[in-house]
Amino acid sequence: MGQFTGTGRLVRLALRRDRIQLPLWILGTALVVFSMKSAVVGQFPTEKDRLGALRAVVDTPAILMFRNSPTGLSDGDMLAFGALTFIAVVVGFMSTLAVVRHTRQNEETGRTEMIGSMAVGRRAPLTAAMIVVTGANLVLAVLSTLALIASDLPTAGSLAFGLGLGAAGLTFAAIAAVAAQIVEGARSANGIAASAIGAAYLLRGVGDAFGEVQPDGYTMTTAWPTWLSPIGWATLMKPYAGNRWWLLVLPVLLFVVLLWLAFALADRRDIGMGMIAARRGPARAVPRLLSPLGLAWRLQRATLIGWAVAFGVFGALIGSVASAASEAFDEGTGAARTLRELGGDGALTDSFYAAMLTMVGGMAAAYVVQAMLRVRAEEAGGRAEATLATGVGRLRWLGSHLVIAVLGAMFLLLFTGLLAGLLAGLNTDDVGGALGDLVPGAVAQMPATLIMIGYVVLVFGLVPRLAGALGWLGLGVAVAFGQFGELLNLPQAVMDISPFSHVPALPVAEATATPLVMLAVVAVLLGGAGVALFRRRDLAL
Amino acid sequence: MTTAISVSGVVKSFGRSRALDGLDLSVDVGEVHGFLGPNGAGKSTTIRVLLGLLRADAGQVSLLGGHPWRDAVALHRRLAYVPGDVNLWPNLTGGEAIDLFGALRGGLDRRRRDELLERFELDPTKKARTYSKGNRQKVAVVAAFASDVELFLLDEPTSGLDPLMEAAFQECVREVKRQGRTILLSSHIFSEVEALCDRVSIIRQGRTVESGTLAELRHLTRTSISVETARPISGLVELPGVHDAEVAGTHAKFEVDSADLDKVLQYLHRFELRALTSSPPSLEELFMRHYSNQGTREELAGV
Ligand SMILES: Nc1ncnc2c1ncn2[C@@H]1O[C@H](COP(=O)(O)OP(=O)(O)OP(=O)(O)O)[C@@H](O)[C@H]1O
Ligand SMILES: [Mg+2]
Numbered sequence: 141m142g143q144f145t146g147t148g149r150l151v152r153l154a155l156r157r158d159r160i161q162l163p164l165w166i167l168g169t170a171l172v173v174f175s176m177k178s179a180v181v182g183q184f185p186t187e188k189d190r191l192g193a194l195r196a197v198v199d200t201p202a203i204l205m206f207r208n209s210p211t212g213l214s215d216g217d218m219l220a221f222g223a224l225t226f227i228a229v230v231v232g233f234m235s236t237l238a239v240v241r242h243t244r245q246n247e248e249t250g251r252t253e254m255i256g257s258m259a260v261g262r263r264a265p266l267t268a269a270m271i272v273v274t275g276a277n278l279v280l281a282v283l284s285t286l287a288l289i290a291s292d293l294p295t296a297g298s299l300a301f302g303l304g305l306g307a308a309g310l311t312f313a314a315i316a317a318v319a320a321q322i323v324e325g326a327r328s329a330n331g332i333a334a335s336a337i338g339a340a341y342l343l344r345g346v347g348d349a350f351g352e353v354q355p356d357g358y359t360m361t362t363a364w365p366t367w368l369s370p371i372g373w374a375t376l377m378k379p380y381a382g383n384r385w386w387l388l389v390l391p392v393l394l395f396v397v398l399l400w401l402a403f404a405l406a407d408r409r410d411i412g413m414g415m416i417a418a419r420r421g422p423a424r425a426v427p428r429l430l431s432p433l434g435l436a437w438r439l440q441r442a443t444l445i446g447w448a449v450a451f452g453v454f455g456a457l458i459g460s461v462a463s464a465a466s467e468a469f470d471e472g473t474g475a476a477r478t479l480r481e482l483g484g485d486g487a488l489t490d491s492f493y494a495a496m497l498t499m500v501g502g503m504a505a506a507y508v509v510q511a512m513l514r515v516r517a518e519e520a521g522g523r524a525e526a527t528l529a530t531g532v533g534r535l536r537w538l539g540s541h542l543v544i545a546v547l548g549a550m551f552l553l554l555f556t557g558l559l560a561g562l563l564a565g566l567n568t569d570d571v572g573g574a575l576g577d578l579v580p581g582a583v584a585q586m587p588a589t590l591i592m593i594g595y596v597v598l599v600f601g602l603v604p605r606l607a608g609a610l611g612w613l614g615l616g617v618a619v620a621f622g623q624f625g626e627l628l629n630l631p632q633a634v635m636d637i638s639p640f641s642h643v644p645a646l647p648v649a650e651a652t653a654t655p656l657v658m659l660a661v662v663a664v665l666l667g668g669a670g671v672a673l674f675r676r677r678d679l680a681l
Numbered sequence: 682m683t684t685a686i687s688v689s690g691v692v693k694s695f696g697r698s699r700a701l702d703g704l705d706l707s708v709d710v711g712e713v714h715g716f717l718g719p720n721g722a723g724k725s726t727t728i729r730v731l732l733g734l735l736r737a738d739a740g741q742v743s744l745l746g747g748h749p750w751r752d753a754v755a756l757h758r759r760l761a762y763v764p765g766d767v768n769l770w771p772n773l774t775g776g777e778a779i780d781l782f783g784a785l786r787g788g789l790d791r792r793r794r795d796e797l798l799e800r801f802e803l804d805p806t807k808k809a810r811t812y813s814k815g816n817r818q819k820v821a822v823v824a825a826f827a828s829d830v831e832l833f834l835l836d837e838p839t840s841g842l843d844p845l846m847e848a849a850f851q852e853c854v855r856e857v858k859r860q861g862r863t864i865l866l867s868s869h870i871f872s873e874v875e876a877l878c879d880r881v882s883i884i885r886q887g888r889t890v891e892s893g894t895l896a897e898l899r900h901l902t903r904t905s906i907s908v909e910t911a912r913p914i915s916g917l918v919e920l921p922g923v924h925d926a927e928v929a930g931t932h933a934k935f936e937v938d939s940a941d942l943d944k945v946l947q948y949l950h951r952f953e954l955r956a957l958t959s960s961p962p963s964l965e966e967l968f969m970r971h972y973s974n975q976g977t978r979e980e981l982a983g984v
Binding site: 431533 | 729753766768769771776781806821
């Protein structure tokens with residue numbers, strides 16, 4: 141029996157399992173790509189609009205961080221500036237989730253063991269997963285290219301755009317394949333892969349934020365960190381502005397190397413095991429563990445620590461980049477002058493803070509969705525059944541996880557605000573001012589974050605079997621509508637669905653209590669309804 | 682109070698499929714009650730209803746004098762549950778899981794815990810994710826028997842245990858029974874049921890088809906008999922309680938319901954018995970007949 145025997149059959153099995161999920165990811169992405177042109181044209185109809193916008197942008201690291209270095213004024217340039225990095229993140233998640241789903245998750249649930257006992261080669265499961273994901277990325281690249289061509293954009297640039305996306309997806313798929321060999325849990329593998337996507341996004345963000353403005357005053361060359369990022373490679377290809385095809389070599393090379401590494405690791409380990417052997421533990425439980433809250437904390441601890449690291453890195457970044465932003469402001473460049481006229485003194489730094497804090501809010505939302513979905517994992521895994529058959533009531537059980545999600549989010553926001561404020565303050569010699577800007581701004585994200593908690597509790601109580609899918613979908617909608625809504629040129633009414641559209645953009649905007657209180661009230665209503673529903677329903681095993 | 686569990690006419694549907702269809706069950710305080718039925722009969726569903734994890738659509742359920750849904754938390758402090766599929770937290774050790782279940786149930790006898798660990802040869806320092814199926818099962822069993830509770834709900838507690846451990850389990854059941862505690866034991870292992878249970882309920886397709894003491898059930902079993910007589914045998918086939926009879930002149934082979942054994946033997950006397958062999962009735966055979974799909978209730982009862 142060859143090492144790859146049965147790969148074809150496993151590919152078909154994976155395609156059947158994914159017959160709804162993958163097409164949704166791909167078509168959804170292609171639709172967003174297709175809708176982009178009209179959004180850009182709607183927002184910046186004339187060259188003059190674009191020139192004005194980009195001139196301000198090149199001096200605003202906050203915007204560069206989350207968009208891309210501008211490459212020109214054409215429709216295609218504007219599109220690559222506005223949307224390329226964001227879509228690359230989506231493609232990354234599609235790829236990593238699929239790889240882990242068909243490798244480590246199968247092992248964790250024991251399916252690989254069943255498969256391994258049949259006529260299937262050792263390398264077949266990983267090979268099959270990579271074939272499926274490679275195929276998905278190819279289809280996505282082709283459909284995105286066609287969607288762009290259909291929007292009347294130049295063919296070559298559209299191809300560079302599409303291939304750049306597909307190549308980024310493949311790179312992240314290979315990263316996920318390696319992660320799935322190293323750790324034992326699908327949850328951890330997904331976590332590692334998601335961190336890789338986040339790091340790639342941030343690296344290129346820093347590269348763009350510190351890029352050099354060209355003599356024309358509105359295009360830029362990026363700084364070196366962008367070159368370290370698979371998402372950066374897609375932007376460095378400069379679709380519609382040079383189409384540097386040779387850059388495709390980088391992702392393809394990394395893909396091959398990582399894939400080789402994944403297979404080498406897979407050959408060296410046993411099915412179901414990771415590279416890190418499980419250690420023994422205590423024979424008795426410490427008293428701290430022996431309550432529903434203690435148990436919930438134990439289960440949630442690793443997640444919170446992981447997020448605290450991510451928030452810490454991000455907060456440190458905000459604090460450090462802030463000085464660059466204010467330097468740009470001090471230099472009295474044209475854009476800074478414009479912004480000062482518009483927003484008064486300090487407006488440039490403030491708008492930077494506001495944009496960053498919105499991102500922090502999005503991250504907090506992601507944290508609470510992950511933390512609260514833990515209750516569904518406990519239920520589906522049969523552990524809630526065992527727990528609720530003891531003297532623990534449903535309210536106490538769910539409440540324990542709720543408490544940790546709420547306090548955890550509060551801690552993450554405060555921590556980020558304090559860290560960013562402290563660093564920014566040290567950089568600009570105004571600690572009090574920076575703290576005063578950043579701490580309230582971070583905490584103001586809390587009510588919208590609470591709504592995400594309430595929402596997940598609601599879907600958990602109402603439709604437990606769909607809670608996972610609906611929870612992440614809700615996060616996607618909240619972040620996309622709340623932070624990328626303008627980019628997609630969505631009507632205000634649609635953007636208002638996202639709780640984050642209602643958060644005052646501190647410190648630019650006035651701190652107003654009313655929307656925050658309203659958000660908190662809605663959050664309590666959602667969560668209360670969810671708890672009540674959960675207490676009345678059957679356990680969904 | 683002499684009734685620990687009383688269930689009557691309970692209905693539970695999942696979508697269109699009916700898992701419980703008018704189920705009755707009555708368990709007295711202090712007895713070990715066997716709960717049997719083929720796969721998918723509704724045993725686990727019944728136990729989950731008793732635990733208030735599922736809500737019955739119709740019917741009456743009472744557990745230790747309380748209502749399993751409304752009084753769930755108070756009742757759970759007085760009972761221990763071993764699920765059919767033991768799922769533990771992969772990162773907790775077996776020892777931690779046992780302590781946790783004990784504490785959440787309201788306390789655990791430490792000496793008894795350590796003694797049980799030894800008896801079941803379980804290493805409490807291993808992470809749950811590295812346990813074999815049998816060892817996961819032991820974690821739940823140890824946690825249950827180390828708790829000071831009135832009622833044990835055990836859903837196939839010995840699936841995956843080796844014969845030595847099965848013996849240790851039976852020993853535990855006898856101990857708690859001596860202390861006057863009540864046990865509902867769902868099982869597919871007939872020898873275990875025969876060895877431990879005072880009474881048995883057999884369910885099929887969500888309905889109780891048989892309930893009674895083992896002695897009463899034995900009454901429903903059949904004895905296989907082979908006879909040789911001096912004169913040719915006639916009229917045997919028409920006798921009540923006789924099944925699968927093969928009569929050839931002075932030879933006959935047949936099965937007879939234990940209840941009708943005496944009458945049939947008296948009838949055979951008139952042909953002058955020369956030789957008789959019989960195979961004793963086995964409960965296993967009765968269970969098998971209940972499990973097999975063809976049998977109707979009437980046929981099973983031998984009417
Ligand atoms: N959550 C559920 N959703 C849908 N159907 C279910 C659910 N739980 C149980 N069932 C169905 O209810 C019926 C009874 O299942 P149950 O698990 O109670 O059987 P059982 O007697 O414990 O079987 P086994 O001996 O295999 O453990 C089965 O047909 C099963 O498919
Ligand atoms: Mg069962």
